[in-house]
Amino acid sequence: xxxxxxxxxxxxxxxxxxxxxxxxxxxxxxxxxxxxxxxxxxxxxxxxxxxxxxxxxxxxxxxxxxxxxxxxxxxxxxxxxxxxxxxxxxxxxxxxxxxxxxxxxxxxxxxxxxxxxxxxxxxxxxxxxxxxxxxxxxxxxxxxxxxxxxxxxxxxxxxxxxxxxxxxxxxxxxxxxxxxxxxxxxxxxxxxxxxxxxxxxxxxxxxxxxxxxxxxxxxxxxxxxxxxxxxxxxxxxxxxxxxxxxxx
Numbered sequence: 001x002x003x004x005x006x007x008x009x010x011x012x013x014x015x016x017x018x019x020x021x022x023x024x025x026x027x028x029x030x031x032x033x034x035x036x037x038x039x040x041x042x043x044x045x046x047x048x049x050x051x052x053x054x055x056x057x058x059x060x061x062x063x064x065x066x067x068x069x070x071x072x073x074x075x076x077x078x079x080x081x082x083x084x085x086x087x088x089x090x091x092x093x094x095x096x097x098x099x100x101x102x103x104x105x106x107x108x109x110x111x112x113x114x115x116x117x118x119x120x121x122x123x124x125x126x127x128x129x130x131x132x133x134x135x136x137x138x139x140x141x142x143x144x145x146x147x148x149x150x151x152x153x154x155x156x157x158x159x160x161x162x163x164x165x166x167x168x169x170x171x172x173x174x175x176x177x178x179x180x181x182x183x184x185x186x187x188x189x190x191x192x193x194x195x196x197x198x199x200x201x202x203x204x205x206x207x208x209x210x211x212x213x214x215x216x217x218x219x220x221x222x223x224x225x226x227x228x229x230x231x232x233x234x235x236x237x238x239x240x241x242x243x244x245x246x247x248x
Contacts, residue, residue, distance in 0.1 A: 001023070001024065001025055001026060001059070001060075001061075001062075002023075002024040002058070002059070002060050002159065002160045002191065002193075003021075003022070003023045003024070003058070003059040003060075004020065004021060004022045004023075004043070004047055004056065004057075004058055005021050005056055005057045005058075005059070006019050006020075006021055006055060006056045006057070007019070007020045007021070007043065007046055007047075007053055007055070007056035007067060008020075008053060008054045008055040008056055009039075009042055009046055009051065009053045009054050009215075010054060015215055016039050016042045016215050017039045017042055017043060017046065017053070017056075017215045018039075018214070018215040018216050019216075020039070020043060020056075020212075020215070020216065020217055021217075022043075022193075022210065022217070024160065024191060024193060025191075026159075026189075026191055027189045027190075027191055028191055028192075028207055028208060029186045029190075029191075029192045029194065029205055029206045029207055029208075030192070030193045030194065030206060030207075030208045030209075030210060031194050031196055031201065031202035031205075031206035031208070031209045031210070031223075032044075032193065032194065032195045032196070032209075032210045032212060033196070033197075033199075033202060033209060033210065033211050033212070033238070034211055034212035034213050034218075034238070035213060035238065038212040038213045038214065038215070039212055039214070039215040039216075040195040040212055041164050041165070041195055043195075043212070044084075044162045044164050044193065044195055045164075046067055047067075047082075047162065047193075048079075048082060048084050048162055049067070049070060049075055049078070049079070050084070052067075052068060053067035053068050054068055055067070055068055056068070058078075060078065060081055060082070060159055060160065061081060061159055063077075063078075065078055076108075079108075080108075080109065080156060080158075081158055081159040081160070082158050082159065082160055082161070082162065083152075083153030083154060083156065083158040083160075083161045083162065084153060084161075084162045084163075084164070085146070085149050085150055085153050085161065085162070085163045085164065085166050086149065086164055086166075087164055087165045087166065087168050087169055088169055089137070089142070089145040089146055089148070089149045089169075090149065091137040091145055091148060091149060091152075092137075093136070093137055093138065094136075095136070096133065096134050096135060096136055097124065097129060097132050097133045097134070097135050097136075097137075097140070097148050098117065098120055098121070098124070098133040098134065100137070100148055100152055101120035101123055101124060101148065101151050101152045101155050102116040102117055102119075102120045102155075103152075104152060104155065104156065105119060105120065105155060105156065109156065119155050119156075120151070120155055121133070122155075123151040123152070123154050123155040124148070124151050126151065126154065126181075126184070126185075127147040127148070127150050127151045127154075127181045128147065128181070129144060129147050129148055129151060132144060132148075141174055142169055142170045142171075142174050143170055143173075143174030143175070143177040143178055144177075146166055146167070146169075146170065146174075146178045147177065147178060147181055149166075150166075150178070150181055150182070150185075154185065154190070159191065160191045160192070160193065161185070161190060161191065161192045161193070162192075162193050162194075163182070163192060163193070163194040163195065163196070164195050165195055165196060165197065166178055166182070166194070166196070167179065167196070167198055168197065175198070179198060179200075179201050179205075182194070182201065182205065183201075183204075183205050186205050186206075194206070197242075199227075199239075199242055199244040202223060202226075202227075203223045203227050203244070204223075206223055207222065207223070208220060208221070208222065208223075209221065209222070209223050209226040209227075211226065211230075211232070211234075211235045211238065213234060213238070218232050218234050218235055219231055219232040219234075219235045226239075227239065227244060227245065228245075230245070
């Protein structure tokens with residue numbers, strides 16, 4: 001189980017997260033929706049210690065960590081249980097696909113190269129990129145690069161995966177490639193928290209949808225309830241704006 005409790009973050013006088021709490025069960029796929037500036041990405045970054053929160057805690061696999069301070073040792077232990085997929089791939093340009101996936105295993109986890117390569121090959125198989133293992137990122141499409149980034153994130157077998165708008169830099173055809181990989185991970189029981197603007201993914205793949213605005217969770221429910229009969233007016237207005245509010 002993964003739990004965020006009472007997460008707060010301000011930038012100067014601007015509160016971005018206002019006492020946000022989320023509980024995610026093993027195998028859940030949680031889609032986080034909301035307008036720009038609602039706090040979605042900051043929430044993921046705080047949960048990954050990429051942005052230091054002002055307060056709150058995270059619980060993962062029975063261990064509780066404060067979000068506003070953490071020892072280096074605990075941070076390394078926590079990050080070994082989590083994976084993060086960024087908007088813009090963040091691959092090493094001077095490393096091949098296989099080297100990109102093995103790097104975190106050999107460097108951060110001190111894993112023997114042979115063992116790391118075997119795990120990386122399995123991860124690349126899962127995302128359909130094994131046949132490109134000797135390519136450099138410059139020779140790949142954006143969708144292929146993002147699939148490699150997903151392979152890198154799943155290779156250590158994390159307890160939870162964070163996705164921050166993983167398709168925002170892709171055209172529609174390449175978006176489909178990445179979403180298919182994510183659906184496959186969901187079908188395999190991977191626990192995921194996905195900040196996304198892809199309403200089809202949120203409706204068809206997630207088992208819970210959270211709508212955020214102004215640093216608050218306005219509403220959370222099943223996809224069917226959110227997309228057909230949201231309880232909050234602001235949620236309905238947002239979905240109408242995306243033309244994704246359905247009638248039951």
